[in-house]
Amino acid sequence: MSETMLATLSNIRTVEDMIVAFEDEQHCRRLLEGMVWPEGRICPACGYKRSIAIAGRDMGKRRARPGLYQCSSGDCRFQFTVTTHTPLHATKLPLRMWLKAMWLMLQSDKGLSSVRLAEALGVSQPTAWRMGHALRLMVAREHMLDGTVEIDHFHLGGRPKKHPDDPPPGRGRKGQPNTQKTPVMAMVQRPNDDTPGAPAGDARAAVVTGLSFRGAARVIETQITPDARLMSDEAKAFMAIGERFAEHETVKHSSGEYVRDAVHVNSVEGFNSRVRRTIAGVFHHISPQHADLYFHEIGFRWSQRVVTGSTVRKTRNGRAIVRTLWSRVPPALQLPNVFRAAIGRQMRRSPDGGISIKSAVAVFG
Structure with missing residues (x-):
């Protein structure tokens, strides 16, 4: 440019x-x-x-x-x-x-x-x-995540609508309606550098068929390199997946452990909250069919930040900690990152008024 x-x-x-x-x-x-x-x-x-x-x-x-x-x-x-x-x-x-339109959205x-x-x-x-x-x-990115990567899962959606012909719910477990929430796997790459001007790490999310070992492994192994250092909670599927990576550290949320030195999943949990707030506050509802496209946009926004410095903050217990300060890249300067992978990604209008993606991989450029 x-x-x-x-x-x-x-x-x-x-x-x-x-x-x-x-x-x-x-x-x-x-x-x-x-x-x-x-x-x-x-x-x-x-x-x-x-x-x-x-x-x-x-x-x-x-x-x-x-x-x-x-x-x-x-x-x-x-x-x-x-x-x-x-x-x-x-x-x-x-x-x-x-x-x-691109500037307004960014x-x-x-x-x-x-x-x-x-x-x-x-x-x-x-x-x-x-x-x-x-x-x-x-803004979808195809490169694999490396370094220290945090993984977690969450659900999108809410309770099913009540039908007037349904019987009243009973007490106990039988009174809980069947959920229609969509399981999602999230991955956040920690930044490799904290000097001023350093970019933030990438963030990804994808809809999975289930939170079993096979469903989670199918998504994670296509997004994270085997030599990465994995961070997760104590979920059984994550414990099994971690054996396939160079290093795997976990925190035990069930025991009240959330941070152990540099071992935590706070970044990916913050990204999960960003996804939920974005959908609830802006889009209100997204279909599972197009959910991955919305995750591309939210993950791209997450990465469009640079380090501006650091400051010392005190926790509720009075302990001093160092916090990294971030600044968002101006929307106009995000445009080159948007269009740099445009070639090869085609979208057409479907007969029912929706969209059909002809190619999701940039072949040149």
Whole structure:
């Protein structure tokens, strides 16, 4: 990314700054090209790094659309734009609308519902809903977590709705309704450095079929490297999974133990609380089908922080402890991290008005 583009994004601090910066469509196209192709244009079909610009309507021609390029490879010759083979593929919305939507969603600390986004942009709620999922698809990360990683599980959802024909609940265990909550596995990577400017670790979450050993192992082994240092509670599934990693430490919550030196799962429990607060306060309800996309967004927000220093705080018992101070990366500077893995991740509208993901892996870039 060029210094000029970085300076442009660094100057966006308020809503007024954002409106001015994303006002011109041609300027927004250049910004998007710089974020999607930070090292130069790449053909989304073959990965070839040389291409030519085709003169379009923006240069006095009538047929070719603005920002159209052609791959210089003799075996490919594929014509593409900056949105080809990305979640913005074949979009009918102006690029300035997309950049404004991305900034608004990143500017909010816990996200923005499709209803509020539609009101801010002047589009329909289904359009805003799909724009939100385009962001969530682009911020998904595929690299494995290493170092010290905390794992935990939690449930999403609530009690089932009461039906008027159901008999009144009895006393004891038979009076408890069957839960419809969705089990979720969460993983948080601790930061490797606490010096000022160091980034936060990544956070992941995924819906699992159950909290058994097999269901948990299927998710964890695809997200965490075997040489990682694992932290968990004393759940039986975690105890068995920990044998497959280089090191595994646990805390016994049943015995009132929550911290033992550097052994704890406070970070992942904080991330679990962030997920629950985000869903309850912003989205109110998410379907298990799209839950992983929402987890991508929440995990991305978790990682967009940098260390600003440390301070000494006192606990309730009067013991002095050192706390790390964090500062959030400005929303405009988060945009390059959003679009850097856009190529190869495609999203289409399904016949029933939903979305279908054609590819969840970035192949080039």
